[in-house]
Amino acid sequence: MAPTQVEARLPGRFDRVANVLVMTVPLLLVGFAAWRAWGGALHWTDLVVLALLYTASGLGVTVGFHRLFTHRSFKTGKVLRFVFAVLGSMAIEGPLIEWVTNHRKHHQFSDASGDPHSPHEHGPGLRGAVEGLTHAHLGWILVGDAVCEPARYSKDLLADPIARFVDRTFLVWALAGLALAFALGFGLTGTVAGGLTALLWGGAVRLFLLHHATFSINSLCHYFGRQPFATGDESRNLAWLAVPTLGEAWHNNHHAFPTSARHGERRWQVDPSWWVISLMAKTGLAWDVVGVAPSRRVAKLAS
Numbered sequence: 001m002a003p004t005q006v007e008a009r010l011p012g013r014f015d016r017v018a019n020v021l022v023m024t025v026p027l028l029l030v031g032f033a034a035w036r037a038w039g040g041a042l043h044w045t046d047l048v049v050l051a052l053l054y055t056a057s058g059l060g061v062t063v064g065f066h067r068l069f070t071h072r073s074f075k076t077g078k079v080l081r082f083v084f085a086v087l088g089s090m091a092i093e094g095p096l097i098e099w100v101t102n103h104r105k106h107h108q109f110s111d112a113s114g115d116p117h118s119p120h121e122h123g124p125g126l127r128g129a130v131e132g133l134t135h136a137h138l139g140w141i142l143v144g145d146a147v148c149e150p151a152r153y154s155k156d157l158l159a160d161p162i163a164r165f166v167d168r169t170f171l172v173w174a175l176a177g178l179a180l181a182f183a184l185g186f187g188l189t190g191t192v193a194g195g196l197t198a199l200l201w202g203g204a205v206r207l208f209l210l211h212h213a214t215f216s217i218n219s220l221c222h223y224f225g226r227q228p229f230a231t232g233d234e235s236r237n238l239a240w241l242a243v244p245t246l247g248e249a250w251h252n253n254h255h256a257f258p259t260s261a262r263h264g265e266r267r268w269q270v271d272p273s274w275w276v277i278s279l280m281a282k283t284g285l286a287w288d289v290v291g292v293a294p295s296r297r298v299a300k301l302a303s
């Protein structure tokens with residue numbers, strides 16, 4: 001058992017440098033991609049690879065890291081647990097156990113002292129709002145001042161061989177996601193140049209878009225939007241973010257019923273991650289899917 005996975009720890013210098021690189025390199029390459037696209041170097045194959053890998057690694061985070069591993073909102077077999085853990089790692093939002101630990105802590109302290117990424121409590125006025133939103137969006141990752149306590153919040157995953165293995169080999173899966181972008185591009189075009197532009201779009205551009213979609217849950221979905229449920233925190237539903245976040249932007253619903261597998265609880269609330277879980281349940285690949293009893297729903301409605 002690696003001691004760093006068990007002890008509470010502050011991110012070290014290596015973590016901070018890695019976090020800064022993971023934020024800035026895709027951003028610079030997005031600029032490069034835009035310039036190349038302007039010059040006519042963007043092919044339909046690049047967009048196919050981008051869409052495929054955005055959806056796969058995005059669902060790895062939303063269905064896998066979030067609904068399966070963090071909140072245990074459904075059960076599935078070992079192979080799919082492994083697959084979702086790997087796909088989530090390809091999103092390069094940190095190793096599985098660290099991600100889950102930070103997110104469980106967020107739910108425990110939601111917008112109060114101890115929440116690793118609340119946009120609130122950063123002072124009054126416009127300045128406090130801007131500072132808070134910046135901190136919640138990516139400041140908390142770049143500054144790296146959130147203590148990660150897996151032994152306290154993720155005992156179940158520390159005892160789970162699949163979660164521990166994928167967590168320990170995070171870098172392999174992160175790089176495999178980039179290699180897959182190149183391989184898909186190469187396979188679709190038959191040229192190395194096609195592989196490289198697919199790597200640009202299915203790698204850097206995908207990571208940039210996916211990261212900011214996820215970050216927006218922590219920042220925008222605790223600041224702007226509707227609060228149909230009385231959750232005692234600042235979580236909100238932000239409809240326009242539902243598609244890029246694959247259904248996670250129904251964030252007030254989620255804070256009201258954290259273990260529910262379905263975040264878009266109304267028929268019109270688009271929730272692609274729920275569609276995947278629902279399909280898995282119908283085909284026998286998921287079971288013990290957690291829902292919300294109508295009486296609990298009514299009891300939580302904001303007056």
Ligand SMILES: [Zn+2]
Nearest residue numbers: 106222235251
């Ligand atoms: Zn939240």
Ligand SMILES: [Zn+2]
Nearest residue numbers: 103107254258
């Ligand atoms: Zn959650």
